Amino acid sequence: MSSITIKQTITQYHAFMDYRYQAYKNELAQLLVQLKNFGLLFFVVLGSAMLGMILLLFLGLGKIIDSADAPQHGAQMAWLYLLLQSVMLSAMKSAIKNSQQRLFQRTIVKPGWLKLMDIKLLLLSNGWLVASAVIAFDLTLTQWLKAPHFILFMSLQFGLGILCLYNSRALTIGFLLSAILVCVPVEIQPLIYHLGFVLLFTLSLFIPQVALGARLSVSSLLSFWVMFFVNHTWVLVWRCALLLCVFMSSSTLLHERPDLAEIFTILALAFIVLFTSSLQFDCGKLHEKYQLFFKANNQARRFFISQFVPGMIFFSIALAGFMALSKQENYVLLIMSLIWCGLQLFAAKKKPAHYALVWICVTALLLAF
Incomplete structure (x- = not known):
């Protein structure tokens, strides 16, 4: 290959790289436009809490590294981080x-x-991996020797x-297989947990696909909605991942500060309502x-009413899960x-433009009273 050909190839690659990067920025801008219904929410709630969220991100990674005393908790934290990373990257x-x-x-x-x-x-999009890096x-050799599983964790992130x-x-x-692993009440070393993650995700590559949607027929409103969620599982997956974060966070906070249980409960219910009702x-x-x-x-009338049913069912399931985990007995607040x-x-x-404002x-009224 001549030097001229090599230069042309490099020039073409750089042009293609510039095109992809510009397309990447444009699509991200469109994604933000699609979130306009949540714009006020993001700026007021998440924007003001951004520093705290970043600190929690690094604190969580610290728990994953230093999990020798509580390996199962560290493995569950690692699983949750990998899940949230996947949700973000899927978006x-x-x-x-x-x-x-x-x-x-x-x-x-x-x-x-x-x-x-x-x-x-x-790599540019994966902020979770950047935080891990x-x-x-910053880790010393001694710390690396105590936490060899963190190398596997970063490899899993990539x-x-x-x-x-x-x-x-x-x-x-x-994720389904590894969820079983981290929920089994057996204490094993962090390195074994992460090796298990690697093995299970590798195994998932060889599991044959089952075309469930092809076996379903739309013969009623119920089957219509079932078919929709079977073919659009993403709308449930990312919400379930965020609800799982709410459950784990509220459980930890209620354990650490029982004196603030009422405030934490209201905030947890607020996010449960947010993530489930947004299904609408x-x-x-x-x-x-x-x-x-x-x-x-x-x-027409039955179909109009049926569109609200998935959100209410989703909320009811999430609420039942929260009640079971937190042992909540404030039934007035639940109603x-x-x-x-x-x-x-x-x-x-x-x-829809007032959804976040409502x-x-x-939330503010419940916290005030």
């Missing part, structure tokens, strides 16, 4: 891979270039990022898409949260 997957223009890119560049840029943008560089891009089914199966945005879009079809079949969820569902349907106002 950014389209931007990282530039999915909208993927087929076009395959006609103009080599397949290796596509994967190379995917990995570059994956920051801590890793490997699961790749799985998230190219094999989300195996990623989901791997997805159900509402589906209602708008198929309402004419159900109207033609004289089921109020049920009414609150209904209010949020109504706001999501009728006044949530903030109700």
Whole structure:
């Protein structure tokens, strides 16, 4: 290969890299636009708590590293971190891979270039891995010898990022299998836990796919919604991951500060209401898409009512889980949260722009009284 050809190849690669990076930024901007209904919420709640969230991120990584005294708790923390990382990367997957223009890119560049840029943008997007790398560089040799499992943890962070891009089914199966591992009441060494993670996620690559959706037929409203969630599991997965964070955080806070139990309970219920009632945005879009079809079949009213059912069922399950974990006995507050969820569902349907404002106002009122 001549020097001219090499220079042309490098120039083409740089041009392709610039294009992918620009497309990445544009898709992220579009993703933020899609979150406009939550804009006020993000700026007021999450924006003000950003520093605290970053500190909690590093504190959690510290717990994973120093988990010799409580290996199961450390493994559960590692599993949760990997899950949250996967949720975040799944939300950014389209931007990282530039999915909208993927087929076009395959006609103009080599397949290796596509994967190379995917990995570059994956590393750029993976703040969880960056945080781990920051801590890793600060560890001494003595600390590394005490925490060899952290190398596996970082390898899992990178490997699961790749799985998230190219094999989300195996990623989901791997998380289900590893969840069983961290819940088994047996204390083993942190290194063994992480080796188990590696083994289970590797095993998930070889589990054959079962086409569940192909075996279901739409013959009623119930089967219609079941089919939707079977084919769009993401709308439940990311919410379940965030609810799991709420459960674990509230459990820890209630244990550490029982004197502030009422405040922590209200905040936990607030986020349970938020994450479950937001399902209405997805159900509402589906209602708008198929309402004419159900109207033609004289089921318009039933279909309209049915769009609120998934959110209420999801909330009821999450509330039951929270009650079981926290041993909550304030039934007045629980009934109020049920009414609150209904209010949020109504706001999501009728006044989506005010959804976050309603949530903030109700949360503030409950905390005040």
